[in-house]
Amino acid sequence: xxxxxxxxxxxxxxxxxxxxxxxxxxxxxxxxxxxxxxxxxxxxxxxxxxxxxxxxxxxxxxxxxxxxxxxxxxxxxxxxxxxxxxxxxxxxxxxxxxxxxxxxxxxxxxxxxxxxxxxxxx
Amino acid sequence: xxxxxxxxxxxxxxxxxxxxxxxxxxxxxxxxxxxxxxxxxxxxxxxxxxxxxxxxxxxxxxxxxxxxxxxxxxxxxxxxxxxxxxxxxxxxxxxxxxxxxxxxxxxx
Numbered sequence: 001x002x003x004x005x006x007x008x009x010x011x012x013x014x015x016x017x018x019x020x021x022x023x024x025x026x027x028x029x030x031x032x033x034x035x036x037x038x039x040x041x042x043x044x045x046x047x048x049x050x051x052x053x054x055x056x057x058x059x060x061x062x063x064x065x066x067x068x069x070x071x072x073x074x075x076x077x078x079x080x081x082x083x084x085x086x087x088x089x090x091x092x093x094x095x096x097x098x099x100x101x102x103x104x105x106x107x108x109x110x111x112x113x114x115x116x117x118x119x120x121x122x
Numbered sequence: 123x124x125x126x127x128x129x130x131x132x133x134x135x136x137x138x139x140x141x142x143x144x145x146x147x148x149x150x151x152x153x154x155x156x157x158x159x160x161x162x163x164x165x166x167x168x169x170x171x172x173x174x175x176x177x178x179x180x181x182x183x184x185x186x187x188x189x190x191x192x193x194x195x196x197x198x199x200x201x202x203x204x205x206x207x208x209x210x211x212x213x214x215x216x217x218x219x220x221x222x223x224x225x226x227x228x229x230x
Contacts, residue, residue, distance in 0.1 A: 035219075045158075045166065045209055045221040059217045095165055102171075107213040108156035110177065112165035 002026035002111055004096050009116035012086055016120070020081040022096030022113050029077040030054075033099055033106055036070060036081045038092040050099075050106060051079065064090075086120045093117050124148050124212050128222035134230040141197040143225045145210035150190045154214035157186055157195045160224070161206045169208075170195065197227070205229050 008020040022034070035050040048061040049070040058070050069082040079096055098111040125148040135141045145155065157170040168177040170186040173193060183198045197204055210222040 044223045045160075045211070047219045047221070050217075050219075061218055100171070106216055106219060107154070108168060108171045108211060109158075109166070110168045110171075112167075115165055 004111055004113035006096055006113040006116045009118050011119045013122050014087055014120055016086050017084045018086060018118060020094055020116060022079045024077045030074050032101055034072060034079040035097050035099060036094060037097050038094045040092040088120050091118060091120050123218060124151060124215050124220050126210055126212055126220050126222035128210060128225050130225060132226045132228060134228045135200045136230040137202060138199050141200050141227055143195040143208055145193040145222050147191045147212055151212040151214035153189050154212060155193050156211045158209045159206045160209060202229055
């Protein structure tokens with residue numbers, strides 16, 4: 001079935017690095033942009049990064065720009081988020097999510113990974 | 123950036139009663155609005171897109187309305203399993219795609 005399975009995450013010290021991965025199955029991966037969305041404790045949802053089908057276009061929220069890097073491997077149907085220079089306020093549950101792309105552009109998210117907790121603490 | 127504002131922050135509703143959740147955009151987003159249900163320990167679930175189209179498998183008690191800057195999610199007859207936080211999200215103008223702060227629905 002259509003699904004996204006995440007791996008990675010855990011506890012890391014401030015200034016440290018972590019890599020999240022998301023494996024897609026059940027759909028044609030190259031037809032879709034992919035995104036990462038996070039939810040900090042007690043906060044709402046924040047779309048922090050997206051990547052286009054061929055990796056030509058990437059963008060980041062101001063809160064993570066310059067520290068996080070999104071990438072994808074279309075041969076392995078996976079998307080990753082490399083997180084460097086982590087700070088306490090990066091503590092959150094991170095989700096990979098697939099947009100429906102009704103009109104061929106980013107829109108709403110109909111498939112989500114299970115979420116992975118990243119805790120940044122000394 | 124389009125700011126999405128949801129109200130109320132918390133809504134207490136008795137089982138079987140109607141729940142009305144509001145979402146306001148800082149500028150017009152046409153009908154490019156989605157709603158999600160988010161339960162603790164689970165991934166968010168798409169409920170509504172295009173302001174009023176229910177996603178696959180979503181019960182008919184969930185409905186959406188509005189346009190421009192004012193939107194509403196209505197749960198016509200609240201069930202115990204509807205306890206969750208509900209988020210609206212605009213996709214009219216990006217980057218960034220933006221979500222509201224959420225409305226927590228409690229069972230009275």
